[in-house]
Amino acid sequence: MHAKRKIRFTKMHGAGNDFIVLNGIHQDLSGISQQQWQSLAHRQFGIGADQILLVEKTDRPDADFKYRIFNADGGEVEQCGNGSRCFVRFVLDQGLSQKNPLRVEVAHTVLTLKAHDDGQVEVDMGAPIFEPNNIPFIPNGLASMQEFHETLYALPLEHPAMHGSFVGVVSMGNPHAVQVVGDIESAPVLLEGAEIERHPAFPKRVNAGYMQIINRNEIKLRVYERGAGETLACGTGACAAVVSGIRRGLLDSPVKVHTRGGDLQISWNGIVNDVVQNVIMIGPAVTVFEGETEI
DSSP, X not given: OOOOOXXXXXXXXXXXXXXXXXXXXXXXXXXXXXXXXXXXXXXXXXXXXXXXXXXXXXXXXXOSEEEEEEETTSXXXXXXXXXXXXXXXXXXXXXXXXXXXXXXXXXXXXXXXXXXXXXXXXXXXXXOBOOGGGTTOOOTTOOEXXXXXXXXXXXXXXXXTOOOEEEEEEESSSEEEXXXXXXXXTSOHHHHHHHHHTOTTOTTOOEEEEEEEEEXXXXXXXXXXXXXXXXXXXXXXXXXXXXXXHHTTSOOSSEEXXXXXXXXXXXXXXXXXTEEOOOEEEEEOEEEEEEEEEO
16 A cells, blocks of 8 residues: 655646646655546546646756646646646746746757746747658548648548548647637537547547637637647647648738637748748746645
């Protein structure tokens, strides 16, 4: 029988996408199981969150901190845009660093984050990834069509009410399948998103994004996230949607993204001299409360 231990936590949100943030530098958080992460994120029996962010020391000379991300289902994932903004606010508010901007190690890369005086946080999200093997995405056997610079793929879905959706596929450190819909409110996000998330073309599952274009610099967005279901906002999803929209010739940078939890601003300058440019995201990061719990 394992002994119970108390851990300190901070509850935060970025445009309604909510997080449990844990200081893994000043408390021992080793040995926590997937089931325990799941229990902490449970909205009825735990603290409740879309994701859990674990702040740790880094061994990389080009980074100030490391953070790891666990979804509500307890599984670890590579990237979280809204979480990265909350991370920098947490680090500054907790006095873990006075540096601004900060560089933080995530699963496959180092992000640069800058807190603005107005409470917004700017994140250099790095360059989007289009190569299917690196997303990862297996397009074998899928029908496809070209729209401007973007290749769209038809995902055959099993649900009888659906006839397949053409999606743009991009990674922002985590995989996204983005489709354009006429009306965001009536889009089958919950029903279809769950099926797209586990589509066999995505060996590591995928985040399903639904984008309604208002004008060339403004969209509405809903995202069904891997391991979390629909969230009030998804930072990497906003980046992926804007990148896909620009590649399809439908949007111009910068783009205001309206999510159910708040607004994000995404900028991307495309591909310049064969170099894929980095995506810049600006949005809020808010501390809700702090507390202590037992696991």
